[in-house]
Amino acid sequence: MRHLIWIVAFAMTSTALAKPMAASSCSKWQQLAKQIEPKAFFEQARKKSEEAKIAGKSGQRIPGEVVFDQLDNFDQARNLAFNFPPGDRLGVSFRDYGKLTRYKATMGSSVLNGRYVGWRQDFSDGSSAIVRLDWAPDRGAHFNIEYLKVRSRANPAHRDNFKAAIMFKCQGRPCTEKEVLQLSKQFQP
Numbered sequence: 484m485r486h487l488i489w490i491v492a493f494a495m496t497s498t499a500l501a502k503p504m505a506a507s508s509c510s511k512w513q514q515l516a517k518q519i520e521p522k523a524f525f526e527q528a529r530k531k532s533e534e535a536k537i538a539g540k541s542g543q544r545i546p547g548e549v550v551f552d553q554l555d556n557f558d559q560a561r562n563l564a565f566n567f568p569p570g571d572r573l574g575v576s577f578r579d580y581g582k583l584t585r586y587k588a589t590m591g592s593s594v595l596n597g598r599y600v601g602w603r604q605d606f607s608d609g610s611s612a613i614v615r616l617d618w619a620p621d622r623g624a625h626f627n628i629e630y631l632k633v634r635s636r637a638n639p640a641h642r643d644n645f646k647a648a649i650m651f652k653c654q655g656r657p658c659t660e661k662e663v664l665q666l667s668k669q670f671q672p
Contacts, residue, residue, distance in 0.1 A: 506652055511552065518551060521569040528569075528645040548627070548646030556668055557624070557658075560651035564614050564626035569645070573630055575612040577602055585672065586615050594660045597669045601626075609633045616667055617648075624658035624666075625650045 495559045503520045535547025553558045565577040577583065583602040588595040593632060601615030610633045617627050630645040 497518055500573075515551060516547070519563070519568050521572040524549060524569040524647070525572075525645060528647070529596045529643070532644050532646070546646075547644065548629075548648050551650060553623075553652050554652040555598070555649055555652060557653065560624075560626050560649045564628055564649050567614075567628055567647070569647075570612060570628070570630065573607070573610075573612070573632060573645075575604055575630065577604070577612075577614050585670070588615070589616075594664060595667055598664075598667050599672065600667055601670060606633075616662055616663065616670065618658065618663040622648070623650065624653065624663050 518527070520522045531549055532547045533547050534561075538545045551563075554563065565575075567575075570577070580602075583604050585599045586601040588598055588600045590596055593615065595618065600617065601613060604612045611631050613627070613629045615627050616624075618624050626649045628647040628649070632643040632645065634643060652658065658666075
């Protein structure tokens with residue numbers, strides 16, 4: 484319930500205050516609150532990661548991440564990504580810039596390649612967390628969140644990989660590559 488209150492407060496941007504939220508909008512936020520509840524998220528993420536591993540063994544490539552429905556705008560998606568409740572459970576904070584390093588996109592096929600698009604936090608046990616802006620032709624604009632959690636220091640190769648994609652729109656429609664490039668400017672030093 485605490486997360487539902489947080490999500491509803493988070494949804495109340497200046498545009499949301501200008502007109503009341505529709506009933507379907509409330510159910511959308513209730514559903515999102517259930518999905519981001521840490522226990523539910525970790526269960527979903529483990530399942531998606533396992534599905535991706537199994538598919539990979541047979542040569543298929545499927546995303547191993549939990550995908551959250553499109554939020555109404557960049558600000559909502561960014562706020563959720565940087566304040567993601569399951570991250571708190573893992574000791575991750577994308578709000579403490581003293582613990583973070585800038586993250587640069589490295590995928591050659593991405594329109595964002597070579598640009599700073601987010602932040603990374605590294606831990607002494609080898610675990611890490613990344614939050615980054617992304618755009619893909621089949622998905623559109625989204626934030627990716629990835630937690631690589633080392634199970635034990637004795638065997639750091641054994642990791643849990645928890646991934647999420649938080650989709651968002653630009654002015655009520657899918658964002659273009661050009662719009663995402665413009666949004667990425669705020670991550671540049």
